[in-house]
Amino acid sequence: MSFTVKENSPLAPITGMRVGGKAKYLVFPRDTAGLADAIRRYKEKGEKVIVVGNCSNIIFPDSGFDGAVIVTSCVKGIALRSGVIVAACGETLSSLARFAANNSLAGLEFCYGIPGTVGGGIFMNAGAYGGELSQRVRECLLLDPDLEEITLPVSELGFGYRKSVVAEKGYTVLSASFECENGEREAIFRQMDALMARRKASQPLEYPSCGSTFKRPEGHYAGALIEQCGLKGxxxxxxxxxxxxxxxxxxxxxxxxxxxxxxxxxxxxxxYAQTGVRLEPEVRIIGAEG
Ligand SMILES: Cc1cc2nc3c(=O)[nH]c(=O)nc-3n(C[C@H](O)[C@H](O)[C@H](O)COP(=O)(O)OP(=O)(O)OC[C@H]3O[C@@H](n4cnc5c(N)ncnc54)[C@H](O)[C@@H]3O)c2cc1C
Structure with missing residues (x-):
């Protein structure tokens, strides 16, 4: 079998926020072929299917998920091909940054410390400290909703602020390729360490969370508005x-x-009542109906 399954399995331990009920099926594909296979099998059984990465940006309800939660965390593989990094969807963004640094490739330092995967990162167009994946992605190997493989170049990935065509069209990310610039290995690692130090100084990493709860509203910072409204604590x-x-x-x-x-x-x-600004959640909230 190209994937393993746990039935009636708690979701909280695998989610960043450590909340949520049980999944009817918690499915771990071994590779991209297993991922496609798992989606096909559970869809054919008439089950609801969701593909997740590290669950660092997703909240399942306390009632759980009545279907198959397919987790890509074992779908690994990262390589350098003709100067381009190709990474499977389950590679973490931190591993991607480290791999680039080890190959003296600059431009993915901002990924270091974002606790998601390549697949979740492409879905969300993850970014930090002025960088976002859309700046470095060359193309993406996807499964469309009919489970056909398609390759889309960055120009067709519909990247915007914390969004992509992956979310809009119901695609599954199998792998992605990234273009970087030649750099100096030690300087790249120093930059990654500096960004990690900024994270540790400013973020409550000692507690479970999904990172920033809300998207940045046009012209504002969500955190500053929330603080201004006396909501800290x-x-x-x-x-x-x-x-x-x-x-x-x-x-x-x-x-x-x-x-x-x-x-x-x-x-x-x-x-909204105090400032007139509407905050939109950045975290993916899965409804009780899935
Ligand atoms: C402490 C902390 C700090 C964070 N800092 C940042 C930050 O600086 N910048 C930032 O952008 N985010 C940040 N995040 C949020 C989160 O890490 C990112 O959004 C990350 O990209 C989510 O990746 P994931 O693998 O955990 O996705 P998940 O949470 O597992 O899933 C998120 C969404 O992506 C979909 N998805 C996942 N994998 C695939 C796939 N292979 N194909 C199709 N869809 C898929 C899921 O269905 C879901 O809708 C932070 C989170 C935490 C907890």
């Missing part, structure tokens, strides 16, 4: 608006998904 159940970085909601004390979702609602309603 406000909690619902075990979920809390981080004291260290108001843009993060953290799982402070055995929060449930309902606690987190209620706090997201409270924060967005309060910010």
């Amino acid at each position: 406000v909690s619902v159940g075990g979920a809390e608006v981080s004291q260290k970085h108001a843009g993060f909601i953290i799982n402070k004390n055995n929060a449930t998904a309902s606690d987190v979702l209620a706090l997201i609602k409270l924060v967005s309603e309060t910010v």
Whole structure:
């Protein structure tokens, strides 16, 4: 079998926020062929299917997922081909940055410390400190909803701020290629270490979270608005608006998904009432209906 399956398996331990109920099937493909195979098999069985990476930006409900959650964390493989890095969807963004650095390739330093995978990163157009994946992706090998393989160049990937065509069209990312510039290995690693130090100083990495809860609204910073509205430290159940970085909601004390979702609602309603700015969640919220 090209994938392994756990039935009726808790989702919380594999999610960044450590919340959510059980998945009817938790499926771990071994490689990209296994990923395609798993999607096909569960779709044929009439099950709902969702493909996830490291679950660092996703909240499943307390009622869980009544279908197959296909996790790409074992779908690995990274190589340099004619100066271009090709990485499988389950490689972490930090491994991608390290691989580039080890090959003296600059431009992916910003990925270091984003706790997602290549697949989740392309889906979200992940970015930090002025960089985003769209600046470095050359092309992407995808499965379309009919499970046909297609290769799209960056110009057809519909990248925007925390969005891509992958989300819009229901594609699955199998792998992606990245173009970098020649650089000096030690300088690249120094830059990665400096960015990681900035993360550690400003983000509540000691608690489970999904990173920034909200997208950056045009002309504002979500964290600054939330702080301005006096919401730092406000909690619902075990979920809390981080004291260290108001843009993060953290799982402070055995929060449930309902606690987190209620706090997201409270924060967005309060910010809208006080400032007129609508905050849109950056985290992917999976509804009870899947
Ligand atoms: C502490 C912390 C710091 C963070 N910092 C940043 C940051 O600086 N910048 C940033 O952009 N994000 C940040 N994030 C958020 C998160 O890490 C990114 O959004 C990341 O790209 C999500 O990747 P993932 O593999 O965890 O995706 P998941 O959370 O598993 O999934 C996210 C979405 O992508 C989809 N998806 C995943 N894999 C695939 C695939 N192979 N094919 C198709 N769809 C797929 C899922 O269905 C889901 O809708 C942070 C999160 C945390 C917890």
